Amino acid sequence: MPEGHSVHRIARQFDANFVGRRAAVSSPQGRFEVGAAELDGREMTSSQAIGKHLLLGFDGPTLHVHLGIYGAWDFAGAITVDPTILASQAAVGTARMGQTGMRGAGTDGENEESIASIGAPRLARLRAGERESLGEPVVFPPDPVGQVRVRILTDSAVADLRGPTVCEVLEPAQVRALAQRLGPDPEAPTESRAKAEARFVARASRSNQPIGQLLMDQGVVAGIGNVYRAELLFRARIDPHRPGSQLTTDELRGLWRDWVKLLRIGVETGQMLTIDGLRGARRAAALANRADRHWVYKREGLPCRRCGTAIALDTMQGRKLYWCPGCQL
């Protein structure tokens, strides 16, 4: 599932390629025909992410999308990479954002490998097996493949949405209500960084819920998912079960600042790189395999990279929680 960094990258992709253009909006799958008709023919006027929520403005109404675990956007056509993320490059072909193709067992990192091997811009994450379409003329627009809930089409680019948990048209007041119920997001500059940090610390410190749960609560901090939750707590050496109210202000501030840092790296690279300072072969291994990329996520039973203790796997609120009982106290 796409955590906050992916959604910010998708928002930038829309900003670079769709905002300012009139769009044909349809629902090839048929399950969003009414909503699509409300947006069809309008100009996309804004693109914003708050946490895991994508908000595409259409000169009045807003398309609100949450990808959930399975959702993904596929981009095709002439896609310009957002210059704020990478050196300006353009790709003609397809890019999938959101779901990273790492479903099931044994396939971790396939998409990342293909990107690394061709040196393509990281934002344009190609689907495996479609490398050959890069730079070659393709039929435009391509036929929708699979269950496409929404298709957004301009003269030169197309975006297809599959498998979202939320896909709805909101009026401005509803957008404001959504923003209000979400916690701070360091990459959504709706408030100063200092205010965002203070909001997180205040909210977490007055809760008796375990910090592992609070980090996943989108009303406490928006954008963190299961991977970042586990990795942030390991990096801070904090036991996920400790209540927020029991953490010191310094510990909470440290968690927030580390999230600011990891999120920025995630937005820039498109990957959840949670081990700092990797170089050479170890970095290559981390890019190729999820198992080599994290401190604790999906490493249950393996020795901790820091202390050797077996990484534990618990269930917290129905989600898998990975942590090191040796380091995290």
Add this chain to the structure above:
DNA sequence: ACACTATGAGTAA
């Protein structure tokens, strides 16, 4: 053909 998995989140009980 069927089972299983996943970076999420809401609702019912």
Add this chain to the structure above:
DNA sequence: TACTCCTAGTGTC
């Protein structure tokens, strides 16, 4: 805590 929804790929029989 236990369903429920959404999708597609991979594994197993």
